[in-house]
Amino acid sequence: MITTRSLSQTFRTRRGREMVDVEAVRGVDLHVAEGEIVSFLGPNGAGKTTTLRMLTTLLRPTAGTATVAGHDVLTEAVAVRRSIGYVSQSGSTSSVARAGEEVIDHGMLYGISRAQAEQRGRELFDQLALDGLWDRQPKSMSGGQRRRLDIAMGLIHDPRLIFLDEPTTGLDPQARVNLWQHIADLRDRLGATIFLTTHYLDEADALSDRVIVIDNGRIIADDTPERLKQQVSGDLVDLELADVVQVPLAAKHLEVHGQVDTDGRHVRTRLPHAGAVVPALLRDLEAEGITLSHLEIRRPTLDDVFLTLTGRSLREAA
Amino acid sequence: MRFARESFIVFRRQLRMNLRNPAWVIIGLTQPVLYLLLFGPLLEPMTAQFGAQNAYTFFVPGLLVQLGVFGAFFAGFGLIAEWREGVVEAERVTPAGRTALLVGRLGRDLLQILAQAIVLCALGYALGMRASVTGLVIGVLLTVLLGAACSAASYAVALTTKSEDVMAPILNSVLLPVLLLSGILLPMTLGPVWLQTVSDYMPIKHVVDGVRSSFAGDLASSSVAWGSAWAVVLTGLAVYWGTSTFRKENA
Numbered sequence: 001m002i003t004t005r006s007l008s009q010t011f012r013t014r015r016g017r018e019m020v021d022v023e024a025v026r027g028v029d030l031h032v033a034e035g036e037i038v039s040f041l042g043p044n045g046a047g048k049t050t051t052l053r054m055l056t057t058l059l060r061p062t063a064g065t066a067t068v069a070g071h072d073v074l075t076e077a078v079a080v081r082r083s084i085g086y087v088s089q090s091g092s093t094s095s096v097a098r099a100g101e102e103v104i105d106h107g108m109l110y111g112i113s114r115a116q117a118e119q120r121g122r123e124l125f126d127q128l129a130l131d132g133l134w135d136r137q138p139k140s141m142s143g144g145q146r147r148r149l150d151i152a153m154g155l156i157h158d159p160r161l162i163f164l165d166e167p168t169t170g171l172d173p174q175a176r177v178n179l180w181q182h183i184a185d186l187r188d189r190l191g192a193t194i195f196l197t198t199h200y201l202d203e204a205d206a207l208s209d210r211v212i213v214i215d216n217g218r219i220i221a222d223d224t225p226e227r228l229k230q231q232v233s234g235d236l237v238d239l240e241l242a243d244v245v246q247v248p249l250a251a252k253h254l255e256v257h258g259q260v261d262t263d264g265r266h267v268r269t270r271l272p273h274a275g276a277v278v279p280a281l282l283r284d285l286e287a288e289g290i291t292l293s294h295l296e297i298r299r300p301t302l303d304d305v306f307l308t309l310t311g312r313s314l315r316e317a318a
Numbered sequence: 319m320r321f322a323r324e325s326f327i328v329f330r331r332q333l334r335m336n337l338r339n340p341a342w343v344i345i346g347l348t349q350p351v352l353y354l355l356l357f358g359p360l361l362e363p364m365t366a367q368f369g370a371q372n373a374y375t376f377f378v379p380g381l382l383v384q385l386g387v388f389g390a391f392f393a394g395f396g397l398i399a400e401w402r403e404g405v406v407e408a409e410r411v412t413p414a415g416r417t418a419l420l421v422g423r424l425g426r427d428l429l430q431i432l433a434q435a436i437v438l439c440a441l442g443y444a445l446g447m448r449a450s451v452t453g454l455v456i457g458v459l460l461t462v463l464l465g466a467a468c469s470a471a472s473y474a475v476a477l478t479t480k481s482e483d484v485m486a487p488i489l490n491s492v493l494l495p496v497l498l499l500s501g502i503l504l505p506m507t508l509g510p511v512w513l514q515t516v517s518d519y520m521p522i523k524h525v526v527d528g529v530r531s532s533f534a535g536d537l538a539s540s541s542v543a544w545g546s547a548w549a550v551v552l553t554g555l556a557v558y559w560g561t562s563t564f565r566k567e568n569a
């Protein structure tokens with residue numbers, strides 16, 4: 001559905017007096033199969049939006065090629081546009097128009113009839129919990145409602161390939177889960193292919209078949225969430241001791257399993273299959289007279305993956 | 319066919335939003351009235367100086383072009399606001415033709431000029447303007463065409479600069495010579511020869527002359543022909559320029 005080869009974008013911008021080149025996207029190779037849900041994950045400025053704008057024909061690549069829905073983005077841009085839906089990061093409706101009319105006009109620009117656009121629009125309003133807002137001006141809608149209106153705009157013509165740029169930004173937890181459900185439905189019922197960007201690791205994890213991590217314009221990982229998490233060696237075991245004096249002793253016990261970090265009363269390490277190993281470990285510690293005030297075992301998250309890949313936490317980077 | 323449909327969708331959307339804004343309607347319709355009622359009397363005593371018979375036959379065409387050109391030049395500001403809200407990008411991601419995105423907006427601007435022209439001409443007649451219907455229709459058509467050129471150019475500047483702060487000084491530096499050298503308010507023939515020579519290089523001056531001649535009934539005159547030719551050429555160039563900014567890959 002999407003294939004790119006060395007897709008690149010270099011912006012010429014002015015920094016003070018001199019012109020500088022910003023290499024926003026540097027030689028990205030992507031393959032997305034039909035029916036896949038793919039998350040495109042990366043910190044601010046990583047090049048996610050720029051990549052999406054090239055794939056949606058809004059921005060001409062400075063190098064490389066991209067085939068989207070079977071058509072070349074440069075030579076068959078209109079055919080690409082016909083096959084895709086796009087929800088941009090920064091909104092798509094006029095604040096003084098009326099929500100329903102914006103959706104209908106947008107659908108009609110795709111060539112569908114007014115009646116069809118209205119029917120599908122009202123359906124989407126219903127599914128995205130926007131009922132009652134059809135005649136409302138976007139300026140008097142809440143941030144999350146406006147975001148969902150953008151999503152309705154992008155889906156109005158039932159595209160078979162959908163690009164969503166940070167679709168859940170500004171949504172409350174319930175609306176977020178509702179949207180995940182909706183996205184999964186689009187794939188399951190309509191066979192749509194979905195390519196979405198996000199900062200949220202839990203989102204990429206919960207929603208997608210595959211996660212592509214981009215940092216600094218380059219793809220640094222591309223795999224299923226499960227396999228990516230396996231790259232991180234083991235689960236995080238975090239012991240909080242009752243007494244800080246016992247920290248060195250506890251650390252010595254854990255060192256046989258690998259590298260240990262200490263931080264105040266915390267002693268942390270990574271253990272493969274922690275669930276199986278920890279009971280014996282606890283017995284050892286107890287035998288040494290070490291008392292714990294808290295114990296936490298955390299399965300590796302995509303945040304850990306990002307940390308492993310780049311040495312930076314996604315949270316710090318973002 | 320597809321082009322007409324897409325242009326109409328864009329046109330209807332623009333018009334609908336404008337009509338819902340009472341300020342836009344009221345200001346748009348009172349502008350010509352104010353010009354004629356407040357500016358006309360000032361010029362009446364000077365009519366003989368220009369060798370014209372009837373003050374209003376002489377001034378209405380100038381005011382008409384002035385209204386058309388100035389209103390149209392400001393159209394781009396609305397587009398910057400739309401661009402900022404993501405509307406332009408949302409339209410560009412659809413398969414709609416880039417020319418249709420421009421022409422739909424031009425349609426709204428032309429309708430505005432046409433409505434103002436009707437008010438202006440009706441009031442002009444009421445105040446004693448004498449012009450043949452054919453001359454008036456041709457004069458208004460030329461004005462509308464020139465308005466299209468100015469609107470399209472304004473959209474092109476808007477999508478290139480994407481900033482009101484950059485666009486405003488650019489507009490000012492274009493509008494000032496246009497106002498002074500096109501004979502919109504006072505005919506260039508009043509000035510010294512060097513000024514007239516300079517103004518010959520101002521395409522809009524020829525359109526103004528054309529509109530004035532056609533109102534005066536000299537439909538066969540060369541100034542109507544030149545005015546029409548310039549109006550067509552300017553419109554063609556500006557629409558091409560405007561479309562290319564909608565097409566441009568970083569708009």
Ligand SMILES: Nc1ncnc2c1ncn2[C@@H]1O[C@H](COP(=O)(O)OP(=O)(O)OP(=O)(O)O)[C@@H](O)[C@H]1O
Nearest residue numbers: 011013022024042043044045046047048049050051
């Ligand atoms: N039009 C532009 N002109 C110049 N530089 C740009 C332009 N658009 C983006 N950039 C730069 O390109 C880089 C990538 O930006 P991009 O918007 O693709 O990031 P992103 O991954 O979408 O980030 P975010 O998570 O903040 O949305 C950034 O350094 C940004 O400053």
Ligand SMILES: [Mg+2]
Nearest residue numbers: 048049050089
């Ligand atoms: Mg972005």
